[in-house]
Amino acid sequence: MEDFLKHTKHCLLCLEQFQEVHVVLGNEACDLDSMVSSLVYAFSFFKTLSSFPGSSVAVIPVFNMPQQDFGLRTEALFLFGRCHIDPDLFTFNDDIELQTLLDAKRLKLVLVDHNILSQAQRHMDVAVVEILDHHKDMWPSNLKVKKTIELVGSCSTLVAEKLLPLEILDSQMAYLLLGTILLDTINLDPRAGRSTHKDIEIVKQLQDKYPVDLDELYTVLSQAKFDVAGLSTRDLLRKDYKALPKHNYETPAVGISALSGLSMGEFFSRDRVQDDILVYCQTAALLDVLVVMFVHFPDGYKEPPQRQIAVCGPCEDLRTNIARYLQASVELQLIEYSECPQDCFLYDQGNITATRKVVFPLVNDFLQSQL
Secondary structure (H helix, E strand, O other), X not given: OHHHXXXXXXXXXXXXXXXXXXXXXXXXXXXXXXXXXXXXXXXXHHHHHOOOOOOOEEEEEEEOOOHHHHHHOHHHHHHHHHOOOOHHHOOEOOOOOXXXXXXXXXXXXXXXXXXXXXXXXXXXXXXXXXXXXXXXXXXXXXXXXEEEEOOOXXXXXXXXXXXXXXXXXXXHHHHHHHHHHHHHOOOOOHHHOOOOHHHHHHHHHHHHHOOOOXXXXXXXXXXXXXXXXXXXXXXXXXXXXXXXOOOOOOOOOEEEEEEEOOOHHHHHOOOOHHHHHHHHHHHHOOOXXXXXXXXXXXXXXXXXXXXXXXXXXXXXXXXXXXXXXXXXXXXXXXXXXXXXXXXXXXXXXXXXXXXXXXXXXXXHHHHHHOO
């Protein structure tokens, strides 16, 4: 993996020499699953191309966030550190001029861990050639691409499924994939409702080839992910953030932040937290409404998590309507929180298996219904 990443850094210095640049791009939240999926899947393309001497194609995994935000991904810092991968070898979205490649018609995009580009990148959908994802299919039906979309627990499961038969994985890549799948599926705990038969089978196949202590790996990764005590409110909100697609210029701006390691009560007990939310909405993310999803483990990592949802933001009518829409959803089983601060709707979530993969399409459906 290190040799491959060093090669990508060399390619970045001379992109004009390549007829095509294949970018493997994760989603804008750029969580661990997006990072590992882009790295390992890009490596498989590189191995294929390296068998053709003189190829004029570059393959570059790109983390879909600015480099300065990498420090917020505490679980990624930990896992890559354990695997002795130098973060300086990674490529972030501010390291490469995707627009220049698009204008020159040399950009080929492979999307992993998402199937619809963010609003800022939506114009690049014409360059997408392949999608590998585990979320609800929201790709425009008029654009035909190669798609593998399956609602498993982790995109890394689908990456591993494709690569295991090719015999190109090593112990380092297997460790990255295993750690990511375990974190995404709450250690394959059936009570959390995050894992599928395929996730369990792929973990078994990886474990058979490259055995590790799964419980230890899950525990230390969870501890790293939930270590958020030193983060500001703004950093917490942008640590794992996704914007809803804008269907036209009149569509309101809505985003969803996922907060791990804090209960809703702990979050809203912070000093000036509501002011910080408003500032984040109005200046950083330019949002009308922000949905905040909380997941925390009050009884330790061996028990299923608890989930909570807050609906906040400066647009009162939209905030109210989205909150009511989510509260009416049988998928979430929301229970109104006993003490709601001004300008926010707070809920305990009865269905702990409903992650952002459920909430994101629900909010998107609501926005489309308003068109």
